[in-house]
Amino acid sequence: MGAVSRTLRTPLGAAAAILLAIVLLTAILAPILWGEQAAAVDTDDILAGPSPEHPIGTDGLGRDLLLRVLVATRLSVVLALVATLVAVSVGLVLGVAPLLLGRAGKPITWLVGIAVAFPALLLALFFAVIFGTGWLGATLAIGLAGAPSFARLCHTLVAGVASRDFVAAARVGGIGRFRVLFRHILPNIGEPLIVNATIGAGGALLAFAGLSFLGLGIQPPEYDWGRLMMEGLSGIYLNPLAALAPGIAVVIAGLAFNLVGEAAARALGVEATGIVARLASVQPRRAAGASGPAPVDEVLAVRDLTVTFPGVHGPVQPVRGVAFSLRSGEVVGIVGESGSGKSLTALSIAQLVEEPGVVDAGTLRFVGADLLEGDPADHRRLLGTSLAMVFQDPMTSFNPTKRVGAQLAEVSSQHHGLTRRQARDRAVDRLSAVRIAEPDRRARQYPHEFSGGMRQRAMIGMGLMGNPRLVIADEPTTALDVTVQQQVLNLLKSIRDEDDVAILLISHDVSVVAEICDRVLVMYAGRIVEDLPASQLARARHPYTRALLAAVPDMHTDISQPLATVPGRPVDPADVPTGCAFAARCPLADAHCEKVDPELVTTATGDRVACWHADEPLAALATARDVEEVVA
Ligand SMILES: Nc1ncnc2c1ncn2[C@@H]1O[C@H](COP(=O)(O)OP(=O)(O)OP(=O)(O)O)[C@@H](O)[C@H]1O
Structure with a gap:
């Protein structure tokens, strides 16, 4: 609810809500208020131009065009929504089929891939010819033409969720594919699907207008905006408004759906084509306590750090008044059992606590910059260049579809303004710095071609693309065997020794922390x-x-x-x-x-x-x- 009201207060959210309200109210009320008038034939006033009585003129039977455009809203919008529903439903079935059918579902994936390559309007024309003219044929044609792109989207979303640890755990626990699909997967892809469907409704509206304009959609005596455009076109030199007005209506309604989709995407933390990590950096609010001047070699100072989440019986505070500091070249370990607040402490420093979490602090100073004051964009830039994070499972930290070198290079193109060539060279150099043999060849490989230890080192290499002053390593060795664990610890030590980088090492393993840390x-x-x-x-x-x-x-x-x-x-x-x-x-x-x-x-x-x-x-x-x- 909070996210909705926040979004409504943004210019995008407000514009989307106003436009949608106008479109929906017109769709509901216009046929009731003006349905009969819009159908009333007046042979004395045929093809009249704009006048006070008929603001945009009349058609070939003397019917008021403005009223017809308004009344056509209902049919145009309803049919667009039904076609979208068809597209989403068929797309969903095709998208989840490979998961349910296993290898047998592969041909479906191929067919969807081929269908996606065709422009949707071409497919719609193809289906319209098959299903025949009229509202039913047009709805099915547009729905089926939109299905491949939804199928592809569903397939990608399903594959993304299906690879998550909790789905694997459910499968290992013997839960059937259907149950996994309905209980674990579909609830996780609902939000991006709804957002994309809303935006898709705008496209369906345009497609309907196109079909009717070509005479393949709605047939007389029914009329939608496309039909009105087609009828107005014949007299466009006498009365251009007759063709323009339904066109403007299509644009307004299409815009309303698109804006609503975009606004919903922002409110839900969903990208129009998928899920974006909802790592909204929470602007810390200053709690009691003032920050004094920073010592010269101080990298990080944290005082009175708290993290609060809303709970069922009131606010829950998993981090309560944490205070510590780190100097250049110092390695500090945080140990504690699961749930003691170690990761949240690290995420607060990186400003990555997810909403609705609230971070409070008396002091949160990183390399001299007060992260509680000033422009969040500046903070992000500073953190992007001077802070490196290494997570427990490097497989989930790398994009499986992009080459490792390209992912490292992306960091430098983003934050350091290097050219593609320079960023790639730096990526190879950094892979070599984290002791990855044949770095040039490895940079061209995908994450799955790396071993677990190599991925973890490559992750550290990604952190070293800039010149980090602080590396936060959250359980960096937990997923690795003892030998590889030792290599990663040695690597962290050598980074500290060579570059005087401060390291915050989070672990539940006291012996790991004891091995490389100065303080615990x-x-x-x-x-x-x-x-x-x-x-x-x-x-x-x-x-x-x-x-x-x-x-x-x-x-x-x-x-x-x-x-x-x-x-x-x-x-x-x-x-x-x-x-x-x-x-x-x-x-x-x-x-x-x-x-x-x-x-x-x-x-x-x-x-x-x-x-x-x-x-x-x-x-x-x-x-x-x-x-x-x-x-x-
Ligand atoms: N987004 C969240 N919403 C609500 N509670 C959360 C959230 N993230 C973490 N917590 C709670 O905060 C507490 C501390 O979590 P945190 O991840 O910091 O623990 P941790 O010490 O790092 O544990 P682990 O070693 O298992 O990662 C846990 O009880 C957790 O359930």
Whole structure:
């Protein structure tokens, strides 16, 4: 609802709504109010020009042309909508057939590919001849002529959704193809389909006008705008308005459908030809707290960062008052269990939190620029050139239909104004910088021709197309085997060493973070609960950090014993307790912990910890694992 009212307040949304309202009201009311008058023959006033009585003149039977144009709105619009419905329905069936039929559906894909190559109007003429003249023939002709492009669109959308992990999970779980289609796929392609159908209705309107104009569409005594144009054409030198007025009506109604489609696309975050990532960067709002002057080598400063989403029982805050900073060449790790707010923290920095998420911060400063003030376009440019993001699954970060080199080059053409040749050379150079052998050949390959580790390195290479000051790597090694994991970590280390780049490494794996980070931030339930040098992890003071360390198996772990785990379940962000969020799982917790949330206190050495019982011995965990071994 919010998105609709926001869109209506934009010039595009307002114009679309006004035009559509005019068209629909005319379609509903004109035949009721003027239907009879428009059909009234007046042989005394044949082929009259514009006059106060007949503003755009009369036709060969003395009928008022303005009234006929208005009355024709209903038939023209209704038939265009029915034809669009036919096109979408047939397109949907043809588009999903390959998914349902497997290999047997391949010929359908080929036929659709061939049909798409023909201009839709040619196809419509072909079908109109087959189905005969009249409204039914014309509707079927235009509907079937529009079906191939919808089939292609559906096929692309279905293929896109079908390759997503959740569909694979449903298939692995033994759910049948039909059920997967109706439960998982169709709901995900509904929005772009509706948007494209609305725009397609404008095209159908034009096509109808074209067929009727050629005498293949509506037949007398019925009339639509195309028919009126055809009739007006014969007297165009005597009364040009007779042919122009129905033409203008076609343009207005076509424009109304197109604008509504475009406005709906913006409101729904859908591109006219597919789904665009709805990564609307949320403009952070300044919360309490002022930002001081930036230290010289500071790359990132975050204070009082919160991320809030609307929830069923009120706002939910998965990130609550996070504060940290990064200097050039510093590698900081964020660890924590799933759902602790690590990724949202990273996305907030990159201004990629999805709506309706709201990012608040007291300070959000990146390479000296205050991301809370100023022009969002400038921020995007700065982030585009100075921040690199590396995600967990590089397969979904690369476009499967474009060559790797072209995708890397695109970044430079977009942000650094390089020519195509220069951008390609830089892409090859960057692939070589991330230790990809034969970079020239590899640049011409598609993502699926790369191994997982190579894709991840190519993703890092994409981040290095500019001269990033900060690399945010969100679980960059989780999907990789240990050997490749080590290569990626080494690569990150060498980037830091060679270019003095700051790195924010997000991981649920303490041992990965311990290996390459200078400092470690431990997150629990949306807060930082401990901040300490990685070299001091063995002397972690927060019971949660110590529990995480104890849960990491190593070469000395006794595999005959059950692996140590952090007892209990992580906190649901929608139900964060009043006191310390870890209290329910903490062996040291007492009544005070359950009532009062401890502050994140900075010690003399600059470390931070939020615990009422920091440093107290943890008998239960200490016996489970010798924490020293984990980070040794
Ligand atoms: N778009 C969203 N709308 C509502 N809640 C969200 C959204 N994105 C994330 N959350 C919630 O915020 C919490 C933190 O998510 P986040 O992705 O930051 O966790 P994480 O620590 O990175 O976990 P993981 O290691 O599993 O990626 C989770 O409980 C998640 O359900």
